[in-house]
Amino acid sequence: WEKMRGKCGRGVNPARLRATWLSGKTRPLEYRLAQLEALGRFLEEKKQDILEALDLDMRKPPFEAEFSEVLLCKNELNTTLNNLSHWMKDKQVDKNLATQLDTAFIRRDPYGVVLIIAPCNYPIYLLLVPLIGAIAAGNCVVVRPSEITKNSKRLAVEVLPRYLDKDCFAVVTAGKQETTRLLENKFDYIFFTGNPAMGRIVMTAAAKHLTPVMLELGGKNPCYVSDNCDVQNVARRVAWGRFFNAGQTCIGPNYILCSMEMKDKLVPALREAITTFYGPNPQESPDFARIVGDKQFHRVRALLCSGRVAIGGQTDEKERYIGEGSHFG
Template sequence: MEFRVAQLEALGRFLDEKKQDIMEALASDTHEPAFEAEYCNILLCKNELNNTLNKLDTWMKDEHVERNLVTQLDTAFIRKDPYGVVLIIAPWPYPIYVPLVALIGAIAAGNCVIVKPAEIPKNTKALLAEVLSSYLDKDCYAVVSASEEGTTKLLENKFDYIFYTGTPAMGRIIMTAAAKNLTPVMMELGGTNPCYVSDNCEVHIVARRVAWGRFFHAGQTCVAPNYILCSAEMQEKLLPALREAITEFYGPDPKESPDFARITGDEQFQRMRALLVTRNAAIGGQTDEQERYIAPTVLVDVQPSDPIMQESILGPILPIITVTSVDEAIDFINARERPLVVYVFSSDKKVVNHVLERTSSGGFCGNDTLMHVTLTSLPFGGIGESGMGLYHGQFTFDTFSHHRGCLQRTTALEPVTALRYPPYNAHKTGLVRVASELKRQGACTLL
């Protein structure tokens, strides 16, 4: 424990001493506003770190479990063992936050770790590669900078656990490589997160919260609302409210705003521009290739078959699809792959709970966006196409721990233990059944 705490505290010094370098690298790479950079990459990371340091001794303790009559004199417990050598592959949208949160849990669980930073953004990658490892024990932790080809080579090695955040396509490649060594994996793969807005809601509040969630970090957030489902009547109210919120946040020209980020790389910019159907842009739609700028954009008349509805957008584009009822919205959501998060806005709690009960997703947030991710007490992860496994807070520690079931028996009472040995008879069977059987509580038998 002393070693783990020392390494975690060293990671805290990295965040404190290199805070300005982190902020400058993110600003240089993506024009990320200082507020967003500090909130995600410093504050939330420090929250994870301090929560882990505060509770690590409790998490590491053996967890004693119930015993039956046969094992009453024995000790049964769960030991939290490290997996061994863990590979953490970081994503480009959050190149500091995601690998550091995973690293915190991997260190806390006692693993050795190799961190593979995202190939872009380049300044952030360089910072991690050149500086982070200098704070940690070099025998146990390393940062390996590699291209896509280098990552493929890296995956040829046998790891004891792989943590990956990125696209489903790359996730399948990683799972194939992991399968060769039967290596367990944790994957967060994003998703086309729906946001249902009911007719019964505070439109201006909805607009501000949706706009913040969609355009935070220029939309390059895996849990951003990917599209809105609402009635045609609500769309008529929501469009001017969204326009007003965007102007309030970023001024009349978001390109001039210091609070609106840029797209991380040229390839991502080109992908996003190809998805952008400007003729349907009710708000925004402007682009600037040289600056990798895409304006906060809201699309209408979007068809479910359009390319923009087939993948996680990871950009400042928000399509609106009209539905006639909450049940039609639920059917629309359930007809697609299960998303990383489902959002719903309504002043009626019954509507919120109806969507919660009738849909399946990695996470859920009612009447806001993104905020569920900020709680270390909630698990974060996907399901189905949006991923597998959980992290944040103790869930990260558990993800990187092998829960080892342990029973330490006494050698006393051998005559009782001998009841299980052959030769068997009805008397032995009855005694063993009484000592070992687990009965259902509160069961009622009708005669």
């Protein structure tokens, strides 16, 4: 744990978290509820700061930001607050011949000290929702926000700790190299959202300590369109799912499977849906976000060379914009 104190973030004292965990402080229901309610106050009192940070980081539209980064967190929080006392109760189970004289039940114990590594595409939601679960389960937690979304990171580092017990919860700032060193320490559970390359590093490090992990590494989501569907309805749904958050959503539709006949109908319907949602020049739309970072922009732009562009395909590196538009330098 001394490795983390020296290398992985200002104000972090992992030994204190481990000592607090061993003391049993995080186990009582009342303590868990108090910390969850404090998270709720953070979301309520700092909502405008969150929206402004997301606008600065990736020009995330206010509706998208409030829905995906604030309201979904509040929903998770309310569900947890309403059910936590029930979740914490022992669950009686049936006994077999070998356990007839025993008392058989399932007890949900916390893991211990948990590490949460958040990504850049939903920098608040994918930081706080795992944190809500970890607090509800009675763990101490180290959270590492994304380095790419600097304004959201600043909120997590400077503001979030004011609402939580510093003996039990810590925020670290770390790039890829620092995160690799951070992973040299023994955690009791690791929750990682990100790319497969970093996921391999996380899993390799966790294996040395037999630490259980949750790896969410994105997805490739096909969307099948049958010949007898409502084309306009499909086009609106696909356009909304694909272009929400400028396409930076792991469960958004990645590609469409359909017949050639449907393709001829669907492409113009998609063009119409895009115009309806974002206007004739989506680059000027207040409802269309931007790619979160330069590296991510260059990766997506390179994908345009792998096939034939059907709609849009213009790019603006300065704005990290990819789509249709007429004002490009």
